[in-house]
Amino acid sequence: MMTELPDARRHKTGLRGKDMLKINLKQLEAFTATAEYGSFTRAAEELYLTQSTVSAHILALEETLGVQLILRGARRKLTLTEEGRRVYGAARDILDRCRLLQDPESTAQGGELSVGASTAPAQYLLPGLLSGFFQRYGDSRFLLRRGDSAQVHSLLTQGEVRIGVVGGALDRRMFTYQTLCDDRLVLVTAATERFRALKVQGLYGRDLLDEPFIVREETSGTRRVTEEYWKKHGISQDRMRVVACMDNPEAIRRSVAEGMGVSVMSELSVREEANAGKLLTFDLDESGFFRRIYLVWRKDVSLTRMEQAFVTYLRSELKKKG
Structure with missing residues (x-):
């Protein structure tokens, strides 16, 4: 959809009618989002675009207007030039007027959401969020598939x-x-007197590497980031005595509780048992070890309005929870 800047803005930028046809709403959205968030990366996340696409839209807008709109600096927040501030006001007005033509709440209603989730998010993160989204968008339908991270990508x-x-x-x-949220990974042990004493002593998970280990399957995201952690801290996996490899967190929890071994797991997946005193959790080190939980979709796929509403809802709800 093509649009025009108001006459006053057009005059100040020196644009002619034929040049105005080169400006489109995608360029204005990219520019205003970058101006508001002070970051190409953050603007790209909000618009469901790649950073390179956002940059290209803004460069195209600057070329058409014949002015520099943004002062780019590697070590500081992006700021607008004087012309950028002037164009921002006009662009914001145009976008706001366009949104009045369409009710995003009504157009987001209805449709099927097909979601694939890895083990911890599928079991412990999404159920409550899906319920909340369904209450807001009652005509939505969910297809939820579960697998490890590699399976979801497939x-x-x-x-x-x-x-x-x-x-x-x-x-x-x-x-x-x-990035949707951070997930703390912890070393999980049986709730025995010996492990309780070690916890009281202030030991960390990486102090317990001589214990028998239960690990996740090779394609698990938890296993992948844990192995990266061992490598980063110079911990040889050869010293670990792996007694079992399992692809089911429930089976791992039960095996740990029965004293078969220890395991690195998502804190989300053992919170209930830890609070009930059935399992003990140890941070891997003094800083705690976190992995990121991501929302992901193919780059060649354009999200529907329903899907955009779902992504926005998930991020908003998890942000509230901190």
């Missing part, structure tokens, strides 16, 4: 789901990732 590639919630960013060339 579902996305094959088109069996449109949006994923995963614990690992596996292919940034093919997929768009947005």
Whole structure:
């Protein structure tokens, strides 16, 4: 959709009618979002675009207007030039007027959401969020598929789901990732007197690497980021005595509780048992170890308004929860 700047703005930028036809709403959206968030990256996340696309839209707008709109600096927040501030006001007005023509709440209603989620988000994060979204958009329908992070990426590639919630960013060339929240990974042990004493002593999870270990399957996001943690801290996995490899967190929890071994797991997946005193959790180190939970979709897929509403809802709700 093409648009024009108001006459006063057009005069100040020296544009002619034929040049105005080169300006489109995507360029104005990219520019205003970048101006408001002070970041190309943040603007890209909000607009469901890549950073390079946002930059290209703004460069095209600057070329058409014949002025520099943004002062770019690697070590400081982006700021607008004088012309940028002038154009921002006009662009914001145009976008606001366009939104009056369409009710985003009504157009987001209805439709099916196909979502693939890795184990911890599927079991402990999404159920309550899906319920809340359904209450707001009652005509929506959900298809939820579960697997490890690699399996969810495969579902996305094959088109069996449109949006994923995963614990690992596996292919940034093919997929768009947005950080949804941070997930604390902890070492989980049985609630025995020996482990209780070690916890009282202030030991961390990486002080307990001589214990028998239960690990997740190789394609698990939890296992991948945990192995990256060991490598980063110079911890050889050869010293670990792996007694079992399991792909089911419930089976791991029960095995740990029965004293078979210890395991690194999402704090989300053991919170209830830890609060009930059935399991003990140890931070891996003094800072705690976190992985990111991502929203992901294919770069060649344009999200529907329903899907955009779902993504916005998830991020908003989790932001409230801190």
